[in-house]
Amino acid sequence: MKKFKFTQSIQFKLILIMILLLMLSIQMIGGYFAGRLQDDLESNFSSSVNERLKVLRYNLKEALMEERPEDEDGNELRQEVQDIVNIYGRSDSYSKLQVIDRQYRIIGADTERDRGKIITEASKFIRNAILYEEDTETIQRDSRTGERRLIRVVPISNNDERLGVIRLEASMEEVYDQLNRISNIFINSTLITILASAVIGILVARSITKPITEMRRQAMIMAQGDFSQKVNVYGNDEIGQLATTFNDMSDKIRQANHTTEEERRKLSSVLSNMSDGVIATNDRSEVTLMNEPASYLIGKSFEEVKGQLIVDVLQLEERTVDLLEFQDGGSITIDFSDEEQFFLIKANFSLVQDENEQFSGLITVISDVTEQEKVEKERREFVSNVSHELRTPLTTMRSYLEALTEGAWEDKDIAPQFLDVTQKETERMIRLVNDLLQLSKMDHKEQSMQKERVNAIPFFHNILDRYEINKENSIMIERYIPKDSIFVWMDKDKIIQVIDNIISNAIKYSPNNGAITFRILKEKQRIKITVTDQGPGIAREKLEKVFDRFYRADKARSRELGGTGLGLAIAKEIITAHHGQIWADSEEGKGTTILFTLPLVNRKRGGNR
Numbered sequence: 001m002k003k004f005k006f007t008q009s010i011q012f013k014l015i016l017i018m019i020l021l022l023m024l025s026i027q028m029i030g031g032y033f034a035g036r037l038q039d040d041l042e043s044n045f046s047s048s049v050n051e052r053l054k055v056l057r058y059n060l061k062e063a064l065m066e067e068r069p070e071d072e073d074g075n076e077l078r079q080e081v082q083d084i085v086n087i088y089g090r091s092d093s094y095s096k097l098q099v100i101d102r103q104y105r106i107i108g109a110d111t112e113r114d115r116g117k118i119i120t121e122a123s124k125f126i127r128n129a130i131l132y133e134e135d136t137e138t139i140q141r142d143s144r145t146g147e148r149r150l151i152r153v154v155p156i157s158n159n160d161e162r163l164g165v166i167r168l169e170a171s172m173e174e175v176y177d178q179l180n181r182i183s184n185i186f187i188n189s190t191l192i193t194i195l196a197s198a199v200i201g202i203l204v205a206r207s208i209t210k211p212i213t214e215m216r217r218q219a220m221i222m223a224q225g226d227f228s229q230k231v232n233v234y235g236n237d238e239i240g241q242l243a244t245t246f247n248d249m250s251d252k253i254r255q256a257n258h259t260t261e262e263e264r265r266k267l268s269s270v271l272s273n274m275s276d277g278v279i280a281t282n283d284r285s286e287v288t289l290m291n292e293p294a295s296y297l298i299g300k301s302f303e304e305v306k307g308q309l310i311v312d313v314l315q316l317e318e319r320t321v322d323l324l325e326f327q328d329g330g331s332i333t334i335d336f337s338d339e340e341q342f343f344l345i346k347a348n349f350s351l352v353q354d355e356n357e358q359f360s361g362l363i364t365v366i367s368d369v370t371e372q373e374k375v376e377k378e379r380r381e382f383v384s385n386v387s388h389e390l391r392t393p394l395t396t397m398r399s400y401l402e403a404l405t406e407g408a409w410e411d412k413d414i415a416p417q418f419l420d421v422t423q424k425e426t427e428r429m430i431r432l433v434n435d436l437l438q439l440s441k442m443d444h445k446e447q448s449m450q451k452e453r454v455n456a457i458p459f460f461h462n463i464l465d466r467y468e469i470n471k472e473n474s475i476m477i478e479r480y481i482p483k484d485s486i487f488v489w490m491d492k493d494k495i496i497q498v499i500d501n502i503i504s505n506a507i508k509y510s511p512n513n514g515a516i517t518f519r520i521l522k523e524k525q526r527i528k529i530t531v532t533d534q535g536p537g538i539a540r541e542k543l544e545k546v547f548d549r550f551y552r553a554d555k556a557r558s559r560e561l562g563g564t565g566l567g568l569a570i571a572k573e574i575i576t577a578h579h580g581q582i583w584a585d586s587e588e589g590k591g592t593t594i595l596f597t598l599p600l601v602n603r604k605r606g607g608n609r
Helices: 010-065 075-088 124-132 173-223 238-273 292-298 370-405 414-443 456-470 492-509 540-545 555-560 567-577
Strands: 094-101 106-109 136-141 148-158 161-171 277-281 287-290 331-335 344-353 359-368 452-455 476-480 487-490 515-523 526-532 582-586 592-599
Touching (some): 010 173, 124 136, 277 292, 292 359, 456 492, 487 492, 492 515, 492 526, 492 567, 492 592, 540 582
Antiparallel strands (some): 094 106, 148 161, 277 287, 277 359
């Protein structure tokens, strides 16, 4: 499962939401409180200044309206105004206080340097106050010090008569310092509140997310196939009910998984122990499952064919095949043969449908039918060969018997010849039937081997001596046989039959005054016997067929010499039963060599008694 950061967790989101909501609430309250506080402080400061200005204005008005004797310099008036300013205008909150008459002369001030000055460039507030009796109150910031000041310009008049102006500057920094102190207290309180809320939020979020975290951890464990653990239930609320439902779901999934696993093991066991291959596909005919026998038959592993189309895997792409036609148990035979091996596979197809009877996949069962096809082919060839071998002598016998029946038996010269031919053909059929019976018994394991410990050297000398005495032509038998004793386990009668078949063939195909070479070689744990003639030889492509039943390299000559075509086939069965091997080596025009091996006593002694 993909890991996520803490900032992506529900716990972090809950804490963040609580803090943001708290900050928003505090910000709204703080903004409202700060605004109201600032307004109240400024209003109070302004009210305090206005109260003082009222008293000062009244006294100045009385002083300015009082009749005095003519005084060119107006010193008496300035002195009286200055005294009023000194009495009623003193305040720690004022930074500057000026009393200005109609001629823009400062007749009273809180500082000595301003007294007696004439304002040459009066501000609009002063002019408006003198000309229009406009009362002005504004807050300005000193461009040099940055200090915020309350500017009050108050006109002094009596009905429509303008007497003068009071100009006052009062520093408001103390108000704003007080506002900043209160704001800092508020900010610190807010931070403490947020910190406490974060701690509380963590505890609350953990109480909510802990069961969810446990369920997530349990889900990851369940994904790995472990259903033994349970999620803790911490209450009966929605999360507690979710945890209970999760545990119930875990139990049901465990039971379903157990059932599925049992079915899977059964299916896996069945597929693994089947001798036939099984290939399963999805609804797109792509391979999704294949057992080991199928992998062996097609020569590819499951990893190689997974996801490939079944028609490509079974090499059907060159054939027009609609797999949906095989829903009723159809099958086809596929040729997997190459230049080295003949190999046939039979494929049976079965459709898989879902609950809506829609095509959802295909099950293909494949099996090796190479041997079955070979046996069937050999059976057909065997029946054909037996029919052919029996038809020739029977046809000959029928012809001669018909001739005898029609009167040839009265001819003393012809009748004996016809009867001799009929007798030879009868003997030939008897030999053929006897060979067939022997092969049949060996195929069905009905002939048991009577093996015994035999010294091979005198045994083979005796066989060859018999041929030396009874040979009818001038063919020599050359012997290359060791003098030392060599002991093997064999059925003497069966080995004699093997030698008779091989040497009889060698004599048949050897020319007059030719030679047959008989050789015995001792090898590791076995002996090898070779019989070489000087006959016409056999083509290399036909060597593997000389041990097939009814096969003749020269059919006309073999039939003329009375062969049945079963001698080497019988020899092969006998040697195989002795746990040996037999093969041929030949070159056209240079003769043929038949070779076979027999195990020594030390190798097969315990198993050949």
